[in-house]
Amino acid sequence: MMPRRLFPLTVALGLALAGCGSDVDETLTARTFQTLGKSTLGQGRAKLAAPLNLTREQLAPLPPADLAKVVSTGAEAVVFQIEQNGDTATWSSVDDKTLAIRQGQIVGTRGLRGDLVTADVPELSRIAGGSGSHDRVLVTIGDDETTLRSRYACAMSVVGSETVSFVQRSYATRHVQETCTAGDSTFTNDYWFQGATLRQSRQWMGADLGHIQLSRLRD
Amino acid sequence: MTVPGRSRGLLGAAGYGAVLMALVSGTNVAAETTGTLNLYGATGLIDMPSGEAQPDGQLSITSSHFGPISRTTLSFQLTPRISASFRFLGVRDWNDAFCPPDCGGINQFETYYDRSFDLRYQIVKEGRYLPAITVGLQDFAGTGVLSGEYIAATKNVAPGVKVTAGLGWGRLGSYGSIGSPFGERPPIDIGFGGNFNFDQWFRGPAAPFAGVEWQVNDRFGLKAEYSSDVYAEEAGLRGTFDRKSPFNFGVEYQASDGLRLGAYSMYGTEIGVVAHLTLNPRKFPGGGPSEGAPLPVRPRGAGGWSTGTVTDSGGAAKASGDLAKLLAEDGIRVEGFAADATTAELRIRNTSIHAGPQAIGRAARAMTRVLPPGIETFRIVPVVNGMALSAITLRRSDLETQEFASDGAEAIRSRAQITAAGPGLPDPFRDPTLYPAFTWSIAPYNRFRLFDQNDPFKAELGVRGTARLEILPGLTLQGAVTQKVVGNLDDRPPLPRRGRLQPVRSAVYFYDRDGETAIETLALHWNGKLGRDVYGRVSAGYLERMFGGVSTEVLWKPVNSRLALGVELNYVAQRSPSQGLGFDLPAELYETDAGPQSGPSSYRVATGHLSAYYQVANGFHVQLDVGRYLAGDVGATLSIDREFANGWRIGAFATKTDVSAADFGSGSFDKGIRLEVPFAWVLGKPTRRTSTTILRPFGRDGGARLEVEGRLYEQVRSYHTPQLDRQWSRFWK
Numbered sequence: 001m002m003p004r005r006l007f008p009l010t011v012a013l014g015l016a017l018a019g020c021g022s023d024v025d026e027t028l029t030a031r032t033f034q035t036l037g038k039s040t041l042g043q044g045r046a047k048l049a050a051p052l053n054l055t056r057e058q059l060a061p062l063p064p065a066d067l068a069k070v071v072s073t074g075a076e077a078v079v080f081q082i083e084q085n086g087d088t089a090t091w092s093s094v095d096d097k098t099l100a101i102r103q104g105q106i107v108g109t110r111g112l113r114g115d116l117v118t119a120d121v122p123e124l125s126r127i128a129g130g131s132g133s134h135d136r137v138l139v140t141i142g143d144d145e146t147t148l149r150s151r152y153a154c155a156m157s158v159v160g161s162e163t164v165s166f167v168q169r170s171y172a173t174r175h176v177q178e179t180c181t182a183g184d185s186t187f188t189n190d191y192w193f194q195g196a197t198l199r200q201s202r203q204w205m206g207a208d209l210g211h212i213q214l215s216r217l218r219d
Numbered sequence: 220m221t222v223p224g225r226s227r228g229l230l231g232a233a234g235y236g237a238v239l240m241a242l243v244s245g246t247n248v249a250a251e252t253t254g255t256l257n258l259y260g261a262t263g264l265i266d267m268p269s270g271e272a273q274p275d276g277q278l279s280i281t282s283s284h285f286g287p288i289s290r291t292t293l294s295f296q297l298t299p300r301i302s303a304s305f306r307f308l309g310v311r312d313w314n315d316a317f318c319p320p321d322c323g324g325i326n327q328f329e330t331y332y333d334r335s336f337d338l339r340y341q342i343v344k345e346g347r348y349l350p351a352i353t354v355g356l357q358d359f360a361g362t363g364v365l366s367g368e369y370i371a372a373t374k375n376v377a378p379g380v381k382v383t384a385g386l387g388w389g390r391l392g393s394y395g396s397i398g399s400p401f402g403e404r405p406p407i408d409i410g411f412g413g414n415f416n417f418d419q420w421f422r423g424p425a426a427p428f429a430g431v432e433w434q435v436n437d438r439f440g441l442k443a444e445y446s447s448d449v450y451a452e453e454a455g456l457r458g459t460f461d462r463k464s465p466f467n468f469g470v471e472y473q474a475s476d477g478l479r480l481g482a483y484s485m486y487g488t489e490i491g492v493v494a495h496l497t498l499n500p501r502k503f504p505g506g507g508p509s510e511g512a513p514l515p516v517r518p519r520g521a522g523g524w525s526t527g528t529v530t531d532s533g534g535a536a537k538a539s540g541d542l543a544k545l546l547a548e549d550g551i552r553v554e555g556f557a558a559d560a561t562t563a564e565l566r567i568r569n570t571s572i573h574a575g576p577q578a579i580g581r582a583a584r585a586m587t588r589v590l591p592p593g594i595e596t597f598r599i600v601p602v603v604n605g606m607a608l609s610a611i612t613l614r615r616s617d618l619e620t621q622e623f624a625s626d627g628a629e630a631i632r633s634r635a636q637i638t639a640a641g642p643g644l645p646d647p648f649r650d651p652t653l654y655p656a657f658t659w660s661i662a663p664y665n666r667f668r669l670f671d672q673n674d675p676f677k678a679e680l681g682v683r684g685t686a687r688l689e690i691l692p693g694l695t696l697q698g699a700v701t702q703k704v705v706g707n708l709d710d711r712p713p714l715p716r717r718g719r720l721q722p723v724r725s726a727v728y729f730y731d732r733d734g735e736t737a738i739e740t741l742a743l744h745w746n747g748k749l750g751r752d753v754y755g756r757v758s759a760g761y762l763e764r765m766f767g768g769v770s771t772e773v774l775w776k777p778v779n780s781r782l783a784l785g786v787e788l789n790y791v792a793q794r795s796p797s798q799g800l801g802f803d804l805p806a807e808l809y810e811t812d813a814g815p816q817s818g819p820s821s822y823r824v825a826t827g828h829l830s831a832y833y834q835v836a837n838g839f840h841v842q843l844d845v846g847r848y849l850a851g852d853v854g855a856t857l858s859i860d861r862e863f864a865n866g867w868r869i870g871a872f873a874t875k876t877d878v879s880a881a882d883f884g885s886g887s888f889d890k891g892i893r894l895e896v897p898f899a900w901v902l903g904k905p906t907r908r909t910s911t912t913i914l915r916p917f918g919r920d921g922g923a924r925l926e927v928e929g930r931l932y933e934q935v936r937s938y939h940t941p942q943l944d945r946q947w948s949r950f951w952k
Contacts (some may be wrong), residue, residue, distance in 0.1 A: 011330055021660030028898045073898045083515040088623040090515035096548075098512035100623055110513055110952065113903070114506030117951060120625040137625050143501040144838075145574070145864035146275075147628060147948040178684045208506035 008163060051077040054167045054217075064218050067166065068099060069153040070112065071202065078217070099212070104198035106205065106212060114208020116140060117147070122154075128193055130158040130176040140206040150206075152180035152187075164192045164200050166215045171199045180204070228496055228642040254373070255432065255440065255471065255479065256495045258283035260292025261304055261337055263371070264430035264444040265467040265483050265491070267391070269383040270351040270373035272341045275299045276861075278869065285483070285491030287311040288453065293892070293914070294337075294584040295869050297861055303871075304337040305892055305914065306358075307675055308365065312459045328883035329418075332675055334916040335365045350374035353593050357391070360415050363407045364452070367391035369428075387428055387447045388421050394449035394465055446486070454486075463487030480638055500867035500900070508573060508754050508899045508906075511548055513581045513952070517588040517620045519615075524592050529558045535648040538563075538589055542651065544720040545585040550905065554602045554653065554692065557644035559752035562596040564644050569601060571906055573866060573899040574946040575938050579611050580631075581616055600640045601938040604746040604929065605693020607640035608753055608938040609778045611763065628950045637776045637940045639751045656689040664701060666731070670916060672711040679706025683739070697928075698741035698761075701734070708732075714811045718882030720795070720920040721822050723765065723849040727918070729796040730764055737798035739764055752777040754931050763926040764798060766791040766849070768823075774931040779940045781834045783932055787846075788827035789925050824851055826925060832932055834941045838862055840870070849923040852876035856922065858893070859905070864945035866897030866909055874922030882921070889922030891915035 019027030051074065052067075059065065062080070067074045068091075077093035084090075088102045101106035103124035109115045120137035133155045142148025159175035173192035180187055187204035202213045254271025257263030260281030262271050273279070274298040276690050281292045287310055294304040313331035314322065332854075335358035345351035350372040358365035371385030380529070389404070404423025407416055430444030446465050449455065454462035469483025469491065483491040529538040539556035542565065550571030557564050565586060569578035579599050597613045617634045621627040629767055664683040671677060681704045687697040706729035717725055730737075742760030749755045754774045761767040768791030774905060776783035795801040796808065802821055809818035828846030835841065842858040854876025860868045873890040880887040892914045898906045936942055 019660065019662035021658070021685070023658035023660040023685060023687060024908060026660035027662040028902065028906060030906050070279055083517060084521070085516055085518045085619065092512065098515070100515075102623070108626070108951075111509075111511050113509045115952065118623060118625050118627055118946070129311040138285075139625055141503070141506055141948055141952070145503070145946045145948055149625075206506075 018136065033062060049073055050057040052076045052078070054078070056168050059167065059217055061217060067215040067217050068093070069213040069215075071213055072209075081147060099214075101214075104201065104214075106203050106214065109209065109212070112209055114140070114206065114207060124198065127156065127176065127191055128198075130156050130174075130194070132156055136178075136180055136218060138204075138206050140208065150182055150185070152182045152185075154178050154180035159190075164194075164215075166200070167217060171197050232751055246709070254351075255442075256281055256294070256497075256856060258285065258483075258494075259290060259304070259337070259365075260306065260495070261339065261355070261357075262302070262353070264383055264432060265442050265469060265481075265487070266428055266448060266570035267383070267387075267428045267444050267929040268339070268353065268357075268369050268371045268385065268445050269354055269381075269430075269432075270341070270343075270353045270371045270382075270385070271345075272296060272300065272302060272339075272351070272353065273497075274499060276863065277497060277499050278368045279495055279497040281493060281495045283491065283493040286489035287313075288460075295861075297869075300341040302339045305916075306337070306365070306478055306817050308333045308335065309671060309675065310453055310457075310459060313457060316456070316458045331364075332670070333362055333364050334670060335359055344375065357389070359420070359548050363389075363416055363419070363568040364418060365390065366407070366416065367412065371428075381432045383432070383444075384427065384429040386425050388423055388738075389419065390448050390451070391428065392424045392426040392447060394426055394447050396426040399424050401425075416580055420779075423700060438473050440471040440473075441468075442471065442481075442483075450486070457732065460486070467491070475867045498654065500869070503865055503900060505903060507949075507952070508903050510572070510905045512697045513549070514545060514584050514588060516584050516618050518619045519587075519592040527591065529556075529563065529591060529594070530560065532646070532648065539648045539650060540587045545588065546582060549578070549581050551582060552653070553650065554647050555600075555643070555647040556592060558590070559644060561594060561833075562597040562598060562644070563590050564600060564647070566600045566602050566607065566647070568603070569907070573897060573905060573907055574952070575601065575943050575950045576628075576947045577949040579943075580950040580952065581893070583613050587615060587618055600643070602692070603934050603937065604695070604744075605644075605691070606742075606746050606748055606935065609940075609943075610636075610638050610640045611943075612636040612638070622951065631950055632944070632947050637778060637943065640748075641751075642669045654689055654691055654948045657687070659686045661683070666706070666708060668708055668712070668727075668731075673709070673712055674707075677707050677710065677712075679708040680704050680705070693746045696742075697744065699739040701739050702736050703735045706731075715884055716811050716813045717816070717884060717920060718853070718878070718884055720850040720878065721818065721824075722808060723793065723822075723920050724918055724923045725920050726796070727765070729805075729808055730798065733796040734764070734798040737764070738800065739798070739818055740928065742767075742928075746929065746931070746934070749773065754935050756929065756931050758927055758929065761794065761800075762791065762928070765794055766804065766925055767794050768792055768926060770927045771933050774935060776832075776932070781836070781941050783832040783936065785830040785832070785932060786827070787830065788825070789927070790825050791823070791925060793822040793851075824849060827858075828849075828924075830932075832936075834862075834936070836941075838864075840868070844924075848874070848876055848921070849925060850878070850920045851919050852878045854878075854922060856889075856924075860893065865900055866895070868893065868895035874890050876922050878921035884917070884919050886917030886919060889915070889917075889919060928931045 065078050065080050068079050079091040079093050081089050082092045088100050090098050092098045097111035101105050105121040107119040117139045122134040136152045136154050138150045140148050157177050159177050162175045164171045164173050171194045173194045176191050178189040190202040192200040200215045204209050239714045246299050254262035258266050263269045277296040283290045289309045292304050292306040296302045310331045313328050313695050314326040317326045339353050339355040341353045343352040352372045354370050356365040367389035369385050369387040373381050373383040375381050378434040401421050405418050409770050426447035428447040432442045434440045445466050450462050453459045464487030467485050471481040473479050479491040479495045485491040528534045539553055543553040549604055552568040553882045554568050555566035567582050572578040582599050595615050599611045613635050621630045661684045666679045668677040683701045685699045689695050742758050742762055746756045747755055756772040758770040773789040774785040792802045795803050809816045826847050826849050828844040830844045832840045840860045842860050844856040847853050856874040858872035860870025862868050870893050875888050895909050895911045898908045
């Protein structure tokens with residue numbers, strides 16, 4: 001057993017090893033070793049986040065809202081519009097992550113690592129049409145902090161009628177798919193239209209972030 | 220040290236020709252793949268090099284072991300074609316064949332340690348028919364224990380299959396030699412080490428080597444090679460292992476993106492193992508640090524604006540407070556605010572965002588949310604340590620129209636003006652609660668001592684407490700105390716004779732031993748602007764572990780210039796090894812293994828430099844310092860760094876002063892490698908803090924500089940155009 005007089009010393013050492021104080025920068029070395037230790041031991045791997053399991057009762061008092069999900073990590077958040085600038089709106093989660101949305105299409109993310117900085121997207125009517133081709137530009141931060149602008153050639157196709165369900169409701173939709181290619185890089189976006197309303201979509205944000213699924217909870 | 224080849228290898232000239240044929244007639248497999256690393260930590264097979272290169276910017280640390288031989292290597296792909304390595308070598312059982320009875324000179328070491336530098340240049344990139352061809356110098360300076368030169372060619376001949384053939388000189392030409400095409404190899408002139416061995420390069424017997432590599436799948440690779448290294452010294456002369464065969468083969472396993480492991484059969488008798496850790500500073504893990512989202516722009520068309528004014532003091536105070544609230548989340552502090560009817564100037568201090576333009580972009584967005592619609596011009600002035608470094612002038616209407624444009628960052632940059640920070644608008648509002656500000660911390664620290672001849676790795680772990688009182692903008696009193704907890708830095712290292720120089724650095728052992736509880740630093744620092752493009756600094760007190768006194772500096776650095784010029788003048792005294800408040804030097808400070816030398820009981824010196832800094836457009840940085848160093852020696856330091864936009868810096872420096880090689884001691888002159896790592900990159904969290912590691916093969920007293928905190932140049936250039944432009948892609952982040 002630890003001698004009693006060593007106990008305060010151990011506590012002090014424990015605090016010091018973790019690093020503390022109002023000058024956060026000075027404690028970073030300790031945090032670096034913790035981070036390196038975790039990643040070496042494999043504890044730093046992202047676990048799949050638990051779903052929110054929303055109910056209609058929870059949604060009832062809310063303004064128009066979407067459910068956004070980062071497909072690769074399973075992280076979900078309800079987002080609300082907080083600002084509108086021209087044809088693009090900023091939607092935010094309560095934990096300070098935002099999506100820039102233009103005609104239902106995500107043209108930027110913030111606060112998610114590997115953000116989509118900005119994008120050039122076609123008119124939603126072209127997507128809804130389910131045929132033809134167009135260009136799509138994704139802008140991310142590339143190697144050495146450069147602007148990486150990727151222009152994709154995309155083609156639309158119709159998958160068919162599907163029923164989409166989320167938060168205790170089902171919607172009869174028409175599923176269309178967009179396949180985009182640039183060199184040997186390819187991705188697919190999926191859109192589910194309920195009449196003229198884009199009810200759900202799964203959109204590619206770039207290699208770092210992957211797909212975001214957007215479900216329209218309340219109109 | 221090498222001995223000319225004594226046996227003709229199995230793969231003589233005929234075999235060599237056959238491999239070359241295979242190379243040239245290779246099928247048209249897709250060109251240029253990334254090379255793997257060898258036991259030397261260089262691009263290659265197992266013990267032999269190859270013609271390939273690593274991706275630009277790649278940094279690797281290799282630890283390899285076979286038989287009595289261990290090598291630890293740091294390698295860096297400096298440009299797409301040039302790579303460099305720094306290696307620490309250990310050979311066990313070094314003196315077994317001689318000691319006893321002969322235990323003098325080089326035979327005094329049970330384990331022989333040495334350091335070496337390599338350079339490689341890829342002269343041909345792999346094409347449809349042409350192989351990748353690289354010329355390399357291994358251990359090209361110093362004692363030359365590993366010295367060898369080579370030309371190696373590698374060609375992909377089938378999917379995943381590469382064939383390599385090459386010709387080596389020096390130790391790489393020691394087995395199966397085909398003659399000496401460029402004449403005899405003169406004996407090496409070691410002197411005090413550290414000199415280039417020009418005369419030896421590509422001289423003496425040359426011998427062919429070859430090998431095959433097959434990357435079976437994403438994870439596993441197989442390698443086999445024929446080595447042209449006879450290990451004359453280690454196997455032949457000293458018998459540290461038995462070299463029975465020139466053939467090596469083994470398997471490699473890619474455990475993760477950054478870790479590759481290998482196991483090999485070496486020279487017919489030994490097992491070899493290797494681990495390569497690789498990373499690339501060009502790639503920010505996960506695309507950048509995780510952080511909160513910025514506030515969006517609030518366009519003026521939206522309505523709902525209050526009719527308040529910000530030109531009077533009450534309005535300015537309110538606007539300043541509102542901005543401070545919005546920006547606090549991002550670690551941006553408002554240091555001052557002023558406005559007239561159409562222009563607003565905001566002084567900010569970015570305490571956490573690693574990219575300057577991102578902090579400026581967030582400040583600009585906050586301004587769109589707070590300031591009355593009539594204000595069209597935003598001027599954002601980044602302030603560091605009380606110094607207004609530049610003024611970024613933006614048009615509010617551009618912010619409104621470019622927020623979601625697909626070339627939004629470039630559009631803002633082309634419309635923004637970056638100029639010297641002027642005197643500013645009259646009567647700015649400054650939050651009186653900002654100063655004085657007190658911060659503190661308690662955190663662990665570590666210290667390392669590398670390449671000590673007794674033990675190549677010594678370390679100490681302890682606790683450091685810091686306190687920092689910002690009295691006024693630019694005037695700071697700060698200090699740090701340390702308490703050692705555990706470590707072996709107080710084990711006495713070899714203390715070689717140190718010539719006539721004051722032990723300004725080589726006595727560090729006494730500081731480690733006596734400074735268990737130490738006042739590391741305690742000093743008053745002032746920073747300020749002396750003119751439009753001129754900055755000044757004065758620091759006084761206990762400036763570093765070994766010196767205290769006064770340090771002054773003046774820097775000229777125009778906002779849009781890649782060139783800066785500086786003058787630094789210091790008058791300092793060497794601190795007592797106990798690192799209390801005193802400056803008395805005990806007699807034992809002058810001890811050496813050859814017996815005590817005499818020295819003064821206190822040491823004062825005027826030291827200083829003229830410095831020129833140039834940030835080259837291609838990501839390189841050059842610095843030249845000319846002046847008087849701590850030991851009173853006079854000379855110059857040249858530093859060249861590769862700089863990455865995210866804050867990584869990897870470079871080398873060399874200092875030549877009027878100290879003779881004999882007085883300097885081992886290594887002849889001061890030189891080393893510098894590695895600066897941004898914490899944001901490692902932690903994935905927003906911070907501007909970086910960590911710098913300096914690797915010196917020999918830490919001696921010549922060419923030593925004062926280590927004062929807060930030198931001006933790095934602070935000042937951080938918000939100047941060349942640096943801002945490198946990270947402007949993050950303006951809208």
